[in-house]
Amino acid sequence: MIGAPLSLPDAPAGHDTARLRDEVRDFLRAEAERGTFEPRVDSWLSGVDPAFSRRLGARGWLGMTWPTRYGGHGRTAVERYAVTEELLAAGAPVAAHWIADRQSGPSLLSHGHEELKKTLLPRIAAGECYFVIGMSEADAGSDLAAIRTRADLRTDGTWLLNGTKMWTSHAHLAHYAIVLARTAPPGDGPRGRHQGLTQFVVDLSSAGVTVNPIRILDGGHHFNEVVFDDVAVPGEMLLGSAGDGWRQATAELVFERSGPERWLSTFRVLALFAESVAKRPEPAALETLGRLSARLLAVRQLSLRIAAALDREDLPDVPAALVKDLGTTFEGDVIDEIRRVTDVHPSADSTDPFARALAEAQLHAPGFTLRGGTNEILRAIVAKGLGL
Structure with missing residues (x-):
């Protein structure tokens, strides 16, 4: 890692990422010499630079593990890890594409229908399309099963989305959100609260979407409150299966954590x-x-x-x-x-x-x-x- 004070083992046995790490370090060194970024603490949240994200996409360093037919590069998760580790250690401005590349893309790959994957994944891999996470809510805390955001199916096949999501990083800059909403009442028993939840891919430019800033201690605008007021979500933007949102969201969290x-x-x-x-x-x-x-x-x-x-x-x-x-x-x-x-x-x-x-x-x-x-x-x- 650039500037690292430590000599770190490279990768698990059977994974040689040394050459790839050298490529990333050379790229970062050239970027630093050009003065394109200033190293930041917490750069995956605070370092927003869409042009830098597009340059990473052009290098093949976004969507690395995805199939080539969706704009990916068919590389391993360990190779992707090597690239992201080098970028973070250097304090590079990766926040614009971070969530889309880290977890929204894999969720689309696993649960999206073919047209959704063909439309969105190549744009994410190019560093041109950004996502936010629509899970947390003010009254639910870390208890996702307690969310109040609702989506009701209309007779024309669209869903009407109402509710508020909190701590949505860079929603004011992103194009889409993957929103977890309740589409049916919870069931009975200990796991009943996990039933009736569904994920949707929501275009943040849609009518009825309002993004309000939540500023941190230094005045920085990274987090947001996103309000959905009768937002019409086309049926084809449902992610996976209706009612399967809990399983999908918890699987997504492995990538996030x-x-x-x-x-x-x-x-x-x-x-x-x-x-x-x-x-x-x-x-x-x-x-x-x-x-x-x-x-x-x-x-x-x-x-x-x-x-x-x-x-x-x-x-x-x-x-x-x-x-x-x-x-x-x-x-x-x-x-x-x-x-x-x-x-x-x-x-x-x-x-x-x-x-x-x-x-x-x-x-x-x-x-x-x-x-x-x-x-x-x-x-x-x-x-x-x-x-x-």
Whole structure:
């Protein structure tokens, strides 16, 4: 990884990604020399640059694992992991295409009808079409089964969508949302609440869609509230089968929770800290660097193994929840532990890159353990999976 202070194992046995990583590093080095981007903390949320996304698409680094007939490149999940890890470690501006490439595309590939796949997947792979996740709601918290957004089937075959989704990253810039809505009453029994849910691909330029900004501590506009008021959704935009939304959405979360973005959001802070320790190797700082480096290596190995599992067409939901819990906890601890042993003062206006990175990380930190499911929900998934 560019600028990495660590010597990291490359990939699970049988996967050689060294040449691919070199290609990505050369590309990033050339981009940096041209001044096309400034490295960012949490760049998969804060770094929006559609032109950069299109350049990645032209390189074949979006839609990497998809079939070529849909604009993909037929490569492995481990190869895709190598590319995304390099981009995140460099703080590259990947936010525009991130959700579409990471999970919306795979959902379309698995559950979309042929015309939907032929229309949307090549555009995503080209870096020209962006998606958001329409799951979370204000009154449901992390309990997806409690959502209130409804879709009612009309006699002409269209669905009428009403409700509000929260924390929809970059909905003000995206083209589509995959929205989870209730289309039938819940059933009886413990799992009855999971019945009657359906996913739809919703054009965000449709009449009745309103996007309201939710600004973070530094005033940045990444999150949104999206209101659907009698939005007409054509029948052909139903994703998968009516009533199968719970199964589809939970399978999608494996892609959302297991990747390197779950432990690399504050990697730039760690890398800059390592550079400062190399110049002034004080005992407390060295101990902190060693401890954080060991934790990074551990969660990275688990995350890499999930990429290898995806190549075997497994969907390891419990390990994915574990990666998200361990990884986002680590991201926050990077900030706290480094601040204890450094005299660098976080400042967004500083000329010191380390001070700016610390400030940016602190302002983004409240979202680390929330997006993609709270730690409490994730730990419940892991406990249940282990039979506890």
